[in-house]
């Protein structure tokens with residue numbers, strides 16, 4: 552079917568989608584190159600259809616999502632991408648959508664920020680059996696990312712994301728709440744998560760941090776705006792891309808994220824778990840997004856007997872594969888008031904105190920491990936005062952690198 556690719560009410564381009572393979576098989580006139588999804592232009596300023604398809608298909612629920620196969624079965628569908636067209640590609644994290652060419656409809660009439668939406672898809676993903684009535688597929692759950700079970704809902708006119716836990720410990724929702732408390736204590740911009748228990752299952756609940764006018768652009772897409780040369784680290788590449796785009800304050804925000812991830816031993820800060828915000832209509836960059844999705848941390852899948860603050864085997868992301876190396880990327884600790892770390896581990900005990908999943912022995916082990924990591928961080932800061940524990944990546948000078956001219960692929 553022929554669609555208009557829309558950004559709010561801005562007609563960005565004409566596209567042809569083949570429903571059977573859920574792919575953009577043709578792009579027509581581009582009316583507003585600057586409004587194309589970030590990272591979808593090639594080095595010569597032309598639309599990159601492969602990148603656009605990756606962006607489009609990446610809007611769908613990932614195949615790794617808990618319970619997606621059963622849900623698709625109930626909806627008589629083969630792949631999650633089929634759901635994209637059922638909600639016009641609308642999302643609660645950005646302002647893009649697709650509109651059939653012959654349909655006259657305004658953004659204000661369809662967007663999920665202002666209009667009600669169906670919770671059918673979310674409920675099916677939460678394993679609720681729906682009655683035989685027709686399932687309403689007009690839902691932002693069709694375009695939500697991530698592997699944990701989740702759904703959007705509306706309460707008092709606000710949009711909330713409800714997210715479950717995994718494994719026998721179901722620790723992610725508790726971890727999100729603890730991470731919120733930690734960041735609150737340290738004065739770090741974050742999405743605030745609270746705990747909800749439904750039918751004995753814990754969930755984290757957070758408000759949509761994207762509003763009617765703004766949108767989240769995840770780091771992965773920012774990194775597609777320039778070619779990364781082999782001699783440039785992922786850390787420096789990200790900073791360079793942000794600088795080329797004119798996004799301010801990213802290094803400082805990354806410093807804060809790396810400190811939090813070190814303290815909670817986060818194992819999954821991949822390139823879609825952080826990013827920047829911009830104003831959709833004006834394309835004005837607003838800076839780093841508040842920190843979200845910190846649940847895959849605090850030894851969430853480590854058996855209690857192996858929970859240790861040192862955590863030598865826990866992997867880190869996105870810049871270095873070990874936390875010891877990654878913390879060396881922090882450019883400055885001057886902003887950090889370490890008094891906020893005093894007794895913070897007891898907050899975790901409080902968060903899990905009624906949990907049937909995290910017993911006392913596990914809670915003790917994790918509290919001890921958090922304390923240990925706080926001590927380790929204080930030692931890192933002491934070493935840094937002596938000029939030690941600084942990554943070589945911090946000394947890279949973009950001004951002297953011809954690879955960064957602000958264009959993606961010069962070849």
Ligand SMILES: Nc1ncnc2c1ncn2[C@@H]1O[C@H](COP(=O)(O)OP(=O)(O)OP(=O)(O)O)[C@@H](O)[C@H]1O
Pocket residue numbers: 643644695696697698699700712714742757758759760761767769819823824843844846847
């Ligand atoms: N509060 C929010 N407001 C707007 N968008 C959000 C919010 N929280 C999450 N998102 C979007 O939804 C996506 C999925 O959410 P999240 O990362 O929390 O899920 P997850 O299942 O824990 O992910 P992962 O697979 O990385 O573990 C995020 O990458 C982000 O694009």
Ligand SMILES: [Mg+2]
Pocket residue numbers: 696697823824844
């Ligand atoms: Mg995520």
